[in-house]
Structure formats: structure tokens, C-alpha cells
Amino acid sequence: MPTSAIPLPPPSGATPGILRLRSTRPGRAGSERRIAWLFGLVAALVSFAGSWIPSFWGDEAASVLSAERPLPSLFRMLGHVDAVHGAYYLGLHAWIDVFGASPLSVRLPSALVTGVLTAGVYFLVRELRTRRFAVAAAVVVAILPRVTYFGGEARSYAFGAAVAVWAVFVLVRLVEGRATGRRWWVLYGVLMAAGVYTFLYFGLLVVVHAVVLLQARASRQTFRAWAVASGAAVVAASPVLVFGLSQHGQVSFLARSRASSVPSVLISTWFGTVWFAVLGWGLIVVAVGFLVADVVRDRRVASAGGGGAGRPVSLTVLALAWLLIPLGILLAGNLVVADFTPRYVSYSAPAAAILLATGVVRLAGALTRTRREALVLAGALLAVVAVAAVPGYVGQRTPYAKHDTGWQSVSRVVGAHAAPGDAVVFDESTPTWMRPRLALTTYPDGFRGLRDVTLETPFAEADWWSSTAYTVDRAVALGRFDGVTRVWVVEARTDDYGLEPLARIGFERVAWYPAHGATVVELRR
Template identity: 30%
Template sequence: MSHGGAVQETHVSQRSRLILPLAAAAFALVTLVPAFWVPSLWTDEAATASAVRRSWPELFFMLGKVDVVHGLYYMLVKSLTDAVGVSELSLRAPSIAAGAAAAAALAVAGRRLGGPRAGLAAAAVLVLLPRFQFAATDARSYVLTVLGTSLCLAALAALRDSGRWRAAVGFGAALMVSTGLSFYCILLAPVAVLAALADRSLRPHWWKVALASVPAAGLAAWVASLASRQTFQVAWIPPLDGHVVPEIFLLQYFSHASMWTDAGIVPRASAPLVVGMVMTAVAVLALAVWGTVRRPRSFTTVLGLGLIVVPLAVLLIGSALMGSSYYLPRYLTFTAPGLCLLAANGAVSLSRAAASRWVAGAAALTLAGGAVLAIAGQRTEFARSPSDDFRFVADTIRDHARPGESFAVAAGEDLFLAAYPRPFEGLVDLTRGISAAQWGLIFDQRFPLESRSALVDRQKVVFAIRPVEKPQEEQFLRSRGFTEQARWTGPGHVVVKFVKP
């Protein structure tokens, strides 16, 4: 009877261990899935669409010229879209799945490090972070790197508990894949080694962590050597200045990619999104600070702080030494689980004492309220980036253009074609040279409209498609005898229908 009872208890224990990650994944899906298809594809997502619509040889040709750092991600998404087609749903589905898996993995890591309540709190904070919500519904690789970090943390916690080699191998495998998705993730290796050296339980196994990191280090070096030939792609990043402080403390974890401008940190978003960002920042940072103060020497605190500080310091110092900025808030999305572990520490500490439970409750309500506002703000049509109103352009052409008519777009302004190509089928593209696939770049080759005068003069109807602030094509068409018949204005683009009398 005692043996049977022990077996039953083991089964119950295993079942209870599954409940936490499954609950975390379910919570993630409940918040991520509703209306994830509503926002228009934006510049980064259009780049993904442009890449995955190519043949495999064309994709590898492109990676030799641009976006090699996104190569593994493009290959993963292309494997899916080749089977089901390219759409908002198919492009964003891998990110949603990765988001749910990341919440589950962080719940496991948090439970191993601080118990079930800590695991649940860490996963909940992660899911409610506005940056996570954006990344997990975005057709880019950032949320997959969050999943990689969460798996690394879970493997490191398992190694701390058991000392087994398979945990170290799991850490190395997760680090390898993460580094393939973003070579910045190799910075997880020094974080893990330093945390291991600082922890009495893990210190005997630090060399296993270091050894398991070697393959990923080799991969990172190889990708970095390839990316060094493509540094022109990050030349646009603004230099480090006084704006880096709000970028670190506000934008890095609590906003999304479009919430900055070249002129400074000026949110270009709806009021709910801005208010939600601030509310979640206040709640999470307060919990993280409290957790750090209450347990300054715990392994969770050391690991969480290391995740936040080490990669950031390397990027900032490296940028200063090299004279070019390699820091953008979204590049460090993979470090978000560190902040979540610290916040979970604070939440658990506050909830243990009756006198401070109301503080924990207030923080939870603030976080939840802010998250609701942020999520609602992100699910609007142009929330990704108001200037990238690609669906507006495509819908306008679909509703008003007829086969055989033409359109004109300037160089570097045609990503709406990669995002939504179907409405443009059967139309004459006046400015295109060779296609992006033939050229090996994200954009199609484009010629100035002025150089296509002979072709323009043969047209009866031309749709000029341009950013709001660039009216050059309109001026040229008027000079060739066209008159404006209709105009449609979106948040970022203007579509003007010109006809020749």
C-alpha cells in the first residue's frame, strides 16, 4: 500500500509540475491571440514578407548581401509560409507560438529558482509587458530570442539543482539557437558564467556552462564576421546621447518599435498605448527594485541583474569604443526575462506579509490595467508604426485601380508591395527596374519617375503613391499633362489618382 501511495504521489507531483507551464502558456495565448491580425504589416514585417516570398536560392543570395543576422528566422518562417501562404496570420503565428512557449519556459525557470508563486509571477509579468506583447504578435525574431533566454534560464536552474550534464547540454543548445536568431544573444553566456561563479550551488559546475557555450560562441563569431560586411544596415541608428536613459528605462521593455523618432523620444502612438506603457513601467520597475532590495544576494537577483546589466553594458561600451551606435531598445528584448524574475521576487516578497499584501495587489492592478490599455492600443490598424500604413495603400489600390492602369513609387518607398502585393497585380509599375529577388535586396530597384517619361506619357491613369511629406511625383505628373482626379490620405501615405484628359 505504501508503494502504491508513493507512485500516486509521484504522478500527482508530475501533474502539478505540468500545470504551471501550461497555465502560463494558456494565459499568454489568451492575451496574444485576440485581434493579432488587425494591425497593418509594417516596415520590419514587410521585410520578412519580402524575404520569405523568394525561392530558396534567391533567399540565400539575399542573405549574402543583407539581413544575414535574420537568416535563421527567415528560413523558419519560409518553411511555414511555403506550405500555407503569406498573410498576417501565417507571418505572425510563429511569434505567437514562441510567446506562449516563452511564458511556459520562464514559469519553469521561476519555479525552480523561487517556487511556484515566483514562476507564476515571472510568467505573468512577461506576458503583460507591452514590449513582449508587441514582439509576440510581430513577424520578427525578437520573441523567439525571449524563448531562447527563458529556455537557457530553465536549463541553468536545472543544472543548479542536479548538476547533470544534460542540463548543461540543454543550456548550450538553447544558447546556440538563440544566437542563430540574434547573435547578441551570445551575451547570455557571460551572464550565465558570472552568475554560476557567484552562486555556491552552481559554482562547481561553472565550467560546464562555459564549455556548453563554446559552440554558440563560434556561431556568433561567424555571423558577426558576415554581418560586418553589412554594417550599412545599422548606419541609420541614432548616436548615443541623452535619450539613451529613457530608452533604457522606458522603451526597452515597456513600448514597441515605433515609439521613437530621429528627433528624440517622442511617442507616436495612441493615448491608451502611452498611458499603458507608463503604468506597466511604474508597476514592474517598483516590484523589481523591491525584489532586489529584499533579496540582494539571491541567485535569482544576481541572474536577473546580470541579464539586464551585462548585455546593455557591452552594447553601450562597444558603441562608444567603435564610434557607431549598435544599441536600439528592441535589440535587447531577449533580456526581458531577467526583469521579470526580479519583479517576481518583489511580488512574492510583498505577498508573504499581510501588511504589504495590499501593496502587491496595487502593483498587480496597476500592471494589469496598464497592460490592458497597452494591448488595446497595439491592436489598432496602424499601431505598429503610423507611417507604415501599408494596408491602407493596398486597400486603396484594390478599391480604385483597374487592370492596365499604372502606379508610381519612389526608391526605398515600396515595402507596401512586399507586404500586400496582390492588389498591384495587373498594374503597370512605372519606376521599377529589377525585382528585389533579382537584386538581392529588400526593396525593388527603382528609377526616378522623371527618367521614365516615355513610359509615363503612354499612360491614361497613374496612381502616385508617396509618403505624406514627399510630393515630388505629383509635380512631375502635372508637368506631363496629368490632372488630379482623386486623393486618399492615410496616416503615413498619400495616394493620388491622376488622369490624362
């Protein structure tokens, strides 16, 4: 939601950091809206382009299979697992009913919401800084690797990041006194509750917002209103908080991952590649350096005892708190209970973009003498950032980009060789989210007419998000192979899954075909 109070660039000699002047001319608000939503459109297109190319991976399979269930089945499942994603699954359920469950379809909502996120970043930065800063932030957030990743993924992270931006925007307007009245605090509380429904750890932003109020020396009245709105948001989000905490065991696999290693945190969390991470952290250090210089200068020029009530919100302090506090809390908690992977702080990606943009604009201003020179240099630095993002962006849109998963390849190979009436067996020896059986449910075309002879409980009837299966021995005992003359075994981790019990009932391996991450074995009797 745009503001009618548009900040002007600081006059010559003014402090461009914490102190700045604002214009109250409302006539330019329409222009700001058009610029913001133009950047939002561009960002949505950037995230959407090529998003349909990579194979689904485990988390996306959970999204699609959960959303395809009948609603009673979905609610039953959420009582056992994935309650933290329940709101997203419900929304995706309605979307799939209209647009289908193809990779293009189910990833499109995230791209569209990334556009809303980018427009929100423009409005937020424009609320506190000049148009130059806002444009730079919108450009960076549109191409930031973490953003282009979740903007092309069928998960809830784009939604959480978008809600985070707009919640911060509303809070800043309230703290700065440019939005008043109970309805704005109600809106803030609704956004915070909605954010928790997109993902449980969104609630950590309450700590970030407390830092914003402290930095701005907000009044007691503002603190009270914020506390009431935040408390109401917690109460409204209590169902997902209770269910999410009770289901924490479902992420126990994180204890065996390297997600909290230093390279993972510094590179994977927001930047994707080593070179972009070097550039990104360098610009963040630059932004912090200018913040320190601003604080020192402001203290020198302040009158003695100048600790008066109220001061402008510092965009850099806000972004630093937003970037580091949720990350720090989760990493600290990870020392006790595994609870961290880089995508869990996706809602802090806008903060990373704001800090990079701040580093670009402030560095350009410090290295030049005129406004025109500063604009040219800032544009050149943004071009460097964009070029650095290209390898990661292209890599995100290759067929096997998502955790090297290739289920579309498995479906294609099976479809090219199998015939209706044949049986298919899937390797069940891998973790659930890696099992090749998910190729059947996410890319069903290659399996049309085949008999899933080891299926025990279809996913729509199970309490877990995926189907359950019998062992091959059990399926044989149940007579599932009676009348079958040809079987296709999709091997993943091993090259002999189920072959021994099949050999005992007369099947012989006659051919095998490579697929990405799997081997399709043909057996006849």
C-alpha cells in the first residue's frame, strides 16, 4: 500500500544516514505507485521465467500431494504432519482445482507473490530513503538468488517474505507517525498472524520489530499498541503454533544435515554461489560501515544530552536486525535441537536486498562528486550485481536444479518402454522425500495404465503426505503379481531392490534403462 508522504533526497551537506528530510507533497504518490508495481511486474516475470523446467523435488511433492487431497483428508493429514504449511496447502488446493497441478501452474503463485514482495520493498525503502535507494533495492530483490529460487518453487516461502515486507512497511508508518488509528494496528496484527500461518518461524520477526521501536525511541503509547497487536497476532496464530511445535519431530533429519555449516550459512542462505556471496557480504559490510559513520557524525553534531524522545527509523538498522536476528536465534537453537536450514529464513531475503542496495548507493555517492556521476556509478554497480546473479539464476532453471531430482526423467523413460497392464515397483529404501515413487504422483503421464503392485495406502487416504507401500515380499504374498508377465523396477539407491523375491517367482532381468538419479529395470517371466 503506497504512501502519500514521499521522502526527498537529502540536501547538500545533510546526513544521508539516520537523518533525512521528507516531502509531504501527495501529488507524486501516483508516480511512486506506478514505479513500485512496474518493478513488481518485472520481478514476477524474472521469477516465473523457466520456473517450469526443473523437476519437482521432495518438498514440492509434499505441497502438490497435500493440495490434491480432498479437504477432509487434508485436514486429517495436518493433524499429524505439516501443520506449519497448512494455510499454503489450502490455498494451493483451491488453485489446483482451477489451474491444475503442472510445474508451471503450481509455481506461478510464488512468482506472482514475489512481484508483490518487490513492490513492497520499493514502498518500504521509499518511505525512509530517496527514490534512488528504492529503485536499487527493488532491482536487487528481483534478482537476489534466494528470491528467484523461492519465486519459482511450489512452497510457502515467497508468501512469508512478502507478508514480512508489508508488515514492516505498516510498522514503519506507524512508528513514524504517518499512519495513525486503530485500524493500522489491526492491519499490522493481521499481517503478523498471517505470516505465522505461512511459516512458524515468521514469529521471530516480533523481536526484529521490537528492535525497530527501540532504535526509533518510540513512545510508550506506541510500544503498548505494538504489544497489544503482537499479542493478538500470537493468539490468532496459536493453532499453528501449537500443532507446529508438537510436530517438530518431522524435521529431525536436520540433525544429520550440514545446513548450519559456515559455508551453508554464508553462501546458501541468500546468495547461492560463492562469488555472489563475496560480493553480497562485501556490500553489506559497506552499508554497515556507512551506518557507523552516520552514527558517529550524528552524535558529534547532536546537542549535549540530546537523547530526546523519538527519532527516525534507520533503514540500515532495520535491515540488519531483520537479516541477523532470526538467523541468529535459529542457529543458537540449532545447538540444542535441530531447527535450521537456509530456506527457513527466506523471509529475511528482502533485508539482504536492502542492505546490498544501501551499499551500492552509499558507495556510489562516496566515490563521486555529482548526482549524475553517482547515478551512473550506482547503475554500474547494480549491473555488476546482476551479472554476478546470472550463473545462479541459470542454474536454478535447469532440469535437475532442485536437489538433483529428476522425476520427470523417470516418468519419461518408463513411458517410452512400458505398456498398459505392466507392473511397476519403486525402490522404497531411500528417505520419503527422495523416493522414486514420487515420480508416479508428480509426473503421472509416463505411468498411465501400469499396475502399482506394491501400493498399500494411496496418499489421499494416508495420514502422512505420501503413499505407503508394501515390501515386494509382502506384495508377492498378497498375490499382487498374479497374471503379471512384465515388471518395471525403478531403482534409486540400490541396483537390486526387490529383484530377489521377483526372481523367486520366475522374473528375470532382461534390460535396464538409465534415468536421472535412477535406473529403470525391465523384468519378464
